[in-house]
Amino acid sequence: MQIVDFVATNGHWSWLVAGLILLALELVVPGGFLLWMGISGIAVGLITMVQPMPWALQWLIFGVLSLLTITGWVQWNRRRPARSDRPYLNRRAEHFIGHETVLEQAIEQGFGRVVLGDTVWRVSGPDLPAGQAVRIVGSEGAVLKVEPVF
Structure with a gap:
């Protein structure tokens, strides 16, 4: 119960640690989406440091930020032309x-x-x-x- 009490009183630290863990996992598990989820977790931690809010709202902000950043990254990555020093490779x-x-x-x-x-x-x-x-x-x-x- 002490852990639950600690998380309840220091929720912003939980988000910051969770965000850093997600960023560290991105180094091990490639794909790009953990990077944006980690950044979203850190952002929620910083927001809750300034403005405390209920857990449900924190999770909502985390989910929305994660979806927006991942979707934005995927769309930007698809529009970006692939650069190659050998454009006719396999063609x-x-x-x-x-x-x-x-x-x-x-x-x-x-x-x-x-x-x-x-x-x-x-x-x-x-x-x-x-x-x-x-x-x-x-x-x-x-x-x-x-x-x-x-």
Whole structure:
């Protein structure tokens, strides 16, 4: 009963300690949501230091702050563009769009082959003879779409 009495008389310290525990758990359990719950717990602790209030209202403020901060973080994170020093990683075909090359194998019945770097790529486009200069205009999976260059 002494613990319950202590928490009842010093509720703001309980919120501050709970917030710090949640922040420490964020270091162990990744995901981001414990960070915002910890910050919300600390905020409730600081608010109750200044203005004492009943436990039900404290829990309501904690819940609302947690939901708002987590939702705000998720939405901000989704809108933020992913930056990469290798934007074409796992999208090699898109890297070649705009390049010009020569057909290694004639395009017959819609498909042929070109050599780009150290790789032989399958291409699709209008029927063209081997040796024809082509420009890569798109990709569909691992098949490059080409058009003739005159």
